[in-house]
Amino acid sequence: MPVRAWYALVASVIISVISIHSCSSDRELAKPTSLSELDILPHLKELSSDEYFGRMPFGPGDQKTVDYLINQCKELQLQPGNNGSYVQSVPMIEITSTSEDDIVINTAKGKKAYSFGKDYVIHSQKAVDNIVVDNAEMVFCGYGIVDEKLGWNDFAKADIKDKIAVVLVNDPGYGGEDSTFFKGDIMTYYGRWTYKYEEADRQGAKGLIIIHETSSAGYPWFVVESSWTGPQLGLEKESIANGADIKGWMHLDMAKDLFANCDLDLSQLIKSARKPGFEAVQMNASMSTTLSNQYKRDQSDNVIATIRGKNNPEEYILFSAHWDHIGIGKPVNGDSIYNGALDNASGTATLLAIAQNYVRQGIQPDRSVAFLWVTAEEQGLLGSEYYALNPTIPINDIVANINIDGCNPNGEMKDFQIIGIGHSEMDNIVAEELETQGRYVLPDQEPEKGYFFRSDHFNFAKVGIPALFGEGGYDHVDHGIEYGKKKKSEYTANNYHAPSDEYDPESWDMSGVVQDAQLFYNVGWRLSNSQEWPQWLPTSEFKRQDQLID
Ligand SMILES: [Zn+2]
Structure with a gap:
């Protein structure tokens, strides 16, 4: 039993005894200022x-x-919160990816270049000097979600190694009728770009590009553009070092244009991506671009103080x-x-x-x-x-x-x-x-x-x-x-x-x-003046455990 579960058990017994007398049995709790x-x-x-x-x-x-x-x-005479220091250094790596050229995508209709910023943003989270994407095949992988418990795997048939996954933002529950299917309109963690980037690393993809759509993303394109242009910070992690070379977003207009050039019906594909049993679709398109990375390691600080x-x-x-x-x-x-x-x-x-x-x-x-x-x-x-x-x-x-x-x-x-x-x-x-x-x-x-x-x-x-x-x-x-x-x-x-x-x-x-x-x-x-230990509710995906972070 994890320690917290043990706490929970003991705490619930204690609380049920204490709550009869209320938490102020020892001393009256002073009113907050x-x-x-x-x-x-x-x-x-x-x-x-x-x-x-x-x-x-x-x-x-x-x-x-x-x-x-x-x-x-x-x-305020607060105590330093980290072994006598107010500072916890956070080592990070700052990577500035510069596109040497625009993305060029080759389809049956020929080659087409798209413009950085207006049509797409891409970057690399890897500490390597150059990234070359040379005619990498593109695969539409639905929402880019893998959940073993649900038996859901958008990559199952994708054979994604050395390829670029193109995925939808949010999750399949969004905009549907069923509030229990991926929690309906409530975004699950699978809907976040962070999750999709992490999954691309796990899948061994060459890259992953998310199709932006304002209502599903929750913010307009300019937020994507301003957030992903210029230097990007990261923690250095093995999963990233061994993961996908490029990550990014494409504007919905670019996606519409690209899928049309591939003779694919994007809105039909979105519909099928929302259904169980969806299988990834080879787009018969290939992408080329070159990035050069400048990177530096540095640290910024968390500040922590205690009473x-x-x-x-x-x-x-x-x-x-x-x-x-x-x-x-x-x-x-x-x-x-x-x-x-x-x-x-x-x-x-x-x-x-x-x-x-x-x-x-x-x-x-x-x-x-x-x-x-x-x-x-x-x-x-x-x-x-x-x-x-x-x-x-x-x-x-x-x-x-x-x-x-x-x-x-x-x-x-x-x-x-x-x-x-x-x-x-x-x-x-x-x-x-x-x-x-x-x-x-x-x-x-x-x-x-x-x-x-x-x-x-x-x-x-x-x-x-x-x-x-x-x-x-x-x-x-x-x-x-x-x-x-x-x-x-x-x-x-x-x-x-x-x-x-x-x-x-x-x-x-x-x-x-x-x-x-x-x-x-x-x-x-x-x-801070009680003995309450608030608990997670059984319906939450969070528990007192430790394996959600790596
Ligand atoms: Zn904020």
């Missing part, structure tokens, strides 16, 4: 200013951001937020600094505010608390993955993770959206704490976009730590639901991963940021 805008805004403005150059790991804002966080931790618990110091509540963003990129309206004010200077600042409020309480919590600011989230959750693989606190001692990535700049909301609701008992705890704020739970409104897999808590969930991830909902206290929805979709369309994600005193209403910061603090304060 009130957070204010002043606790958050100065940090948010500072970190999202142009002086931090968009906080790209290895970039000109990297050390400056880390120094800022360390200084704040020192000022020691009084009665159960070996047990931890882990707060996390990524400090990085995407740096300097393609100018939009003359601005090339991607400030990431919302994403995630807001969460970084909120974590500082929460730490400050733990200190302000003037009482040691029962359990210890850790504040972890991770690097390189934007490049594939790398800092948190590294932490999960190299934890400074034994994973089994971490009671829960509370992750903050992007706060609500639109003012106070009556609701709070739990992203990835239905995974763990954290849902109930949040619901109770929301009630004390006079608010209610809004279930994940866009489960099809797979946001639960798109921030750092996912790496903690993978190793078995129940995680809370959420944000202020849509139900605006003064202007109602339509207003809240409109504001949120405006951000996704205009500011997400764009240089315009900046702090703007005219359009930002910080009261919503404060309201959610208070909620996260209340949840943390409660858990």
Whole structure:
């Protein structure tokens, strides 16, 4: 029995005894202190200013951001969280793949070149100088999913070695009628590009290219283009070193054109890829291109600080937020600094505010608390993955993770959206704490976009730590639901991963940021003063185990 399962068993017995007397039998739990805008805004403005150059790991804002966080931790007199240091170095490799030429695809209709950026993006995650793709055959492999339990294998008949797999984004459940088939519209991990890249490595493919489609991906093409142009960071792993040479995306328009040139009906193929028994289709097309890679090894830092618990110091509540963003990129309206004010200077600042409020309480919590600011989230959750693989606190001692990535700049909301609701008992705890704020739970409104897999808590969930991830909902206290929805979709369309994600005193209403910061603090304060061990629900794909990460 894994240790955590043992904990679970013992804890459930203990909790059932204790809950009769309530957790305040020893001492009355002090009311959490009130957070204010002043606790958050100065940090948010500072970190999202142009002086931090968009906080790209290895970039000109990297050390400056880390120094800022360390200084704040020192000022708050937090304990260093890694053997006397506030820093955990995260060794990474930065690879800049340059296309020597455009992709040329040869079909029965002849050769056709496509343009980088407009039609496709490709890159290599391998530390090798040159990648040559010379007339590699292309195979349409459905969604690129292998699940032995479901008996699903999109590569079964593909014979993919030395070939390029072309796959669809998301999973076959999306847009269907059956909510139990790949969880229907709820995106499973199989729908994420990270999974598809990992599967390409396992399959020994020469490469893998994902066909982009805005609604299935959850974001428009420009996000793909801006995220996959320029230097890419990665952790160096054997699976990658031995894996696929190239990975990338193609625009839906390119896919339509390409499949038409192959005399293949893309919409018909999508239909069949959604059905059990789908077999990969040789496209009778071959692809050529050359990449040259420049790479360097360097390290960026996770920052970690702790507050020691009084009665159960070996047990931890882990707060996390990524400090990085995407740096300097393609100018939009003359601005090339991607400030990431919302994403995630807001969460970084909120974590500082929460730490400050733990200190302000003037009482040691029962359990210890850790504040972890991770690097390189934007490049594939790398800092948190590294932490999960190299934890400074034994994973089994971490009671829960509370992750903050992007706060609500639109003012106070009556609701709070739990992203990835239905995974763990954290849902109930949040619901109770929301009630004390006079608010209610809004279930994940866009489960099809797979946001639960798109921030750092996912790496903690993978190793078995129940995680809370959420944000202020849509139900605006003064202007109602339509207003809240409109504001949120405006951000996704205009500011997400764009240089315009900046702090703007005219359009930002910080009261919503404060309201959610208070909620996260209340949840943390409660858990750090209780003996609760929130459990995963039986329906979740996450368990207290250790094999989901390699
Ligand atoms: Zn983020």
